[in-house]
Amino acid sequence: MSITNNTLKLAIEQIAAQIDPIGEEMNHLDGQLGDGDLGVTLVNGFKNLAGIKDDLPDDLGRALFAMAKSVTAVSGSSFGTLLATALMASGKQVKDRSSVDWPELPALLQAAQDAMIARGGANLGDKTMLDTMDSLIKALDGLQSPDEMLTAAQSAAKEALDTFRDQPNKIGRARVYAEKSIGLDDPGMMAISRMIDCFNNT
Numbered sequence: 001m002s003i004t005n006n007t008l009k010l011a012i013e014q015i016a017a018q019i020d021p022i023g024e025e026m027n028h029l030d031g032q033l034g035d036g037d038l039g040v041t042l043v044n045g046f047k048n049l050a051g052i053k054d055d056l057p058d059d060l061g062r063a064l065f066a067m068a069k070s071v072t073a074v075s076g077s078s079f080g081t082l083l084a085t086a087l088m089a090s091g092k093q094v095k096d097r098s099s100v101d102w103p104e105l106p107a108l109l110q111a112a113q114d115a116m117i118a119r120g121g122a123n124l125g126d127k128t129m130l131d132t133m134d135s136l137i138k139a140l141d142g143l144q145s146p147d148e149m150l151t152a153a154q155s156a157a158k159e160a161l162d163t164f165r166d167q168p169n170k171i172g173r174a175r176v177y178a179e180k181s182i183g184l185d186d187p188g189m190m191a192i193s194r195m196i197d198c199f200n201n202t
Helices: 005-033 038-055 060-074 078-093 102-120 129-140 146-164 173-181 187-201
Strands: none
Touching: 005 038, 005 060, 005 173, 005 187, 038 060, 038 078, 038 187, 060 078, 078 102, 078 187, 102 129, 102 146, 129 146, 129 187, 146 187
């Protein structure tokens, strides 16, 4: 079993099917610390992705590039920009390949994380989705099957939320509300956790 464009299609399909309630939750959470548009970004992004999923090429690199372009087309938010950046960075790692073994996933996430850090200027420990990415990379390292990876990813995403909940946000619009952010979940971190949970029904 390996990661192919069918894997990408299924991921888009499952998240898009559940994105509306996630979007409402993220708008509320983001509204406490920012401009409240994270949910809109997610809803628009995944509905646009759902519209192109059946046309994704077999080449995983080109497929991920197409996904990045689709997200960028409907989102000008920082989360949308970073999501597109992550997709592009992962795509560069798998260019000209039609399949990737599951144990390679942590390396793809690492490439995505590195690109997001370079693009957004945040660091690990700033209480952003980068910290969730870091937890995922560490949790998935050495695992072999998608089932065990999903279980590990769900746990890692929730552990990251628990770890950073009582810390202040240190970058972005949420930094202005640093003291207020203590005790609140970071919207980007929560968004990743919610998206991972969409895969429960596989």
